[in-house]
Amino acid sequence: MDVARTIFSNKGYHATSIDDIIEAAGIARGTFYLYFESKRAIFDELLDELFARLASVVRRIEVGPTAAPPEEQLHGIVERVMETLQQNRELARILLREAVGIDSDFDRKLSDFWGRLRGLIESAIRNGQAMGLVRPCDPSVVAHCILGAVKEVVFWVFIEHRASPSVRDQKQAPPDLTLLGKEMIAFTLTGLFTR
Amino acid sequence: MDVARTIFSNKGYHATSIDDIIEAAGIARGTFYLYFESKRAIFDELLDELFARLASVVRRIEVGPTAAPPEEQLHGIVERVMETLQQNRELARILLREAVGIDSDFDRKLSDFWGRLRGLIESAIRNGQAMGLVRPCDPSVVAHCILGAVKEVVFWVFIEHRASPSVRDQKQAPPDLTLLGKEMIAFTLTGLFTR
Amino acid sequence: MDVARTIFSNKGYHATSIDDIIEAAGIARGTFYLYFESKRAIFDELLDELFARLASVVRRIEVGPTAAPPEEQLHGIVERVMETLQQNRELARILLREAVGIDSDFDRKLSDFWGRLRGLIESAIRNGQAMGLVRPCDPSVVAHCILGAVKEVVFWVFIEHRASPSVRDQKQAPPDLTLLGKEMIAFTLTGLFTR
Amino acid sequence: MDVARTIFSNKGYHATSIDDIIEAAGIARGTFYLYFESKRAIFDELLDELFARLASVVRRIEVGPTAAPPEEQLHGIVERVMETLQQNRELARILLREAVGIDSDFDRKLSDFWGRLRGLIESAIRNGQAMGLVRPCDPSVVAHCILGAVKEVVFWVFIEHRASPSVRDQKQAPPDLTLLGKEMIAFTLTGLFTR
DNA sequence: TATGAATGAGCGTTCATTCAT
């Protein structure tokens, strides 16, 4: 799986052949099929890995007398997600770049994953609105905005940067993780305008 | 091209075969190659179509005594982009879902397209900051956020909705376009917090 | 036909497409098929051209009181053949390089052509033997030897030389035609040994 | 390879399809590509086989006090070459009939092979001249003559004969190998004229 | 538990030929 992860990450699902994997893993063709049902199956397993890791790190924001302040919880989640992705760059790369158009089953799985995430964001927004913290807005639309923003930034920082050892983006090195998280949260919470 | 657009949109690049296209178009294999150099070529042509349409619709935000207020210009751009995508759902679907991992040349092309878009957003932010309209922030990070937010919402509204005639998302029909644009701009400019 | 001759000569039968020919000739696809039944047919016609030219130049060696001395006649034939080939390098190139393995019909045609030539040589040998000029030998075998020798030399001088502007054969430029003919006749008549 | 050899020999390179080979061999398409990189590759391998066999049989003619008489060595080489070709009729057929116009790489390979052979003949001639055995002549031209003669005779005896089970050449059965070799050497050394 | 030879459906592409205009 280590080998497959790396190769899928570098070449994408379609461009990766079983041959690539078994050769890099130093095993025989048959051995591969002893442990994985198909090319699809190992890809599935790989992404499930990341799903599980992310799920263990993203928690619903608690409200209540004993809970930490929501903004602090938010910070925590963002930081932990960023760290998880950082530590699983290859999987993240796969998730964000290639995991679409493989299969309608797979597409559904993916869409479910993002849907669950979006649901969390949405309910946080609704809670915030109920508490008067969040301005009136369409929670569904805004949840999409937030998820999209995070995906794009993560893809940029963890994934695209790796791929371009060229001069292009050299001058503007990616900000460090904590800073990045702060910037994103600030944008999400207060937008662009000066107050 | 109409036929190819539809099929690529539904099945994705890899899952679409020349056979699918010519059969649906009711032409012979040779006829296809009379008009398109290769499978890649027709795909290229298709996306270039959308690129051109979007390019003609997205304009740099002007500042100056004679220019319209920036917020109004922004509204215009968003509205026109939304309309263009609405009218080219299939191409949009291809662009946002499948156009990665086909080819390193193609990946570069795509990444250039998004980069150009991001550049426009970034320079708008810098201008806003110079004018004191936009709060201090990292324009690059925030440009990514905005682009990501737009991509996600567009994908959701124009593309995913179409694909799921199931019950799942039935209850929350997508808001109409103008409303949607307003919501996005509001989020982008003022964030979540009540002021 | 001029165009086809050149292209067939340069690229060979298989590597030449109808497209190559019509494009170079500046005519339409249909026009080609108006004048030639098929790719095979034009190739046929082209070689028939050369066959006719060579046939008009190669004559049975006459013996009799009024005839010129056989050796002189031989010289004449060789010189005329060489000249004809020299003037039809492209056709010669086609004949000697590519005209095999196209078609079993074509192969037969070719083999007939060479057979006729060989027949002439063979009968000349038999005549020579009858006149006591030629030593006892198997006329058939020797006719093959002579034909092969001529083919190889002609191919070398008229055809391969053209194709290699490289340094390889630079130092040994091909001898002039008359010299070459003399050398070949000398070899054929007296062999290698010093007498 | 046995199967491919036979089919290439009968139909020529271009007219032979992978399908022909795998069907005759009773293997699957994929199996073919398991053992051979491409159609070109198996053809290459096949001819390399013959090149190797011929190379092991053709040796430079030695001169010196301990060496056998040159004429005897010549006889030996010719006999061994004829035997090798006799035993590899199919490969010989391929080599002499079809192996041109496949590929510029291939053409070069072939031309190198013939060039090496010609080089041997040429140097033998030069040696013979140095020793006063061979009359003054252009070694290059004569080497071409000899090579051509041999090719033609070999093609005739081993290859064309096989291909025509018709009545045509029936009456003049090919002389036996040793006789044939003697005839060719005699022609080469003493030519046609009675001495 | 591991192997790797064998499979064959399927792919993208070519190109000689036809025929309505």
Added chain:
DNA sequence: CATGAATGAACGCTCATTCAT
């Protein structure tokens, strides 16, 4: 007399998967 859009059989090749050993 000329056109060129249309054809479709055929090709070389790939690669996920199987299964006897």
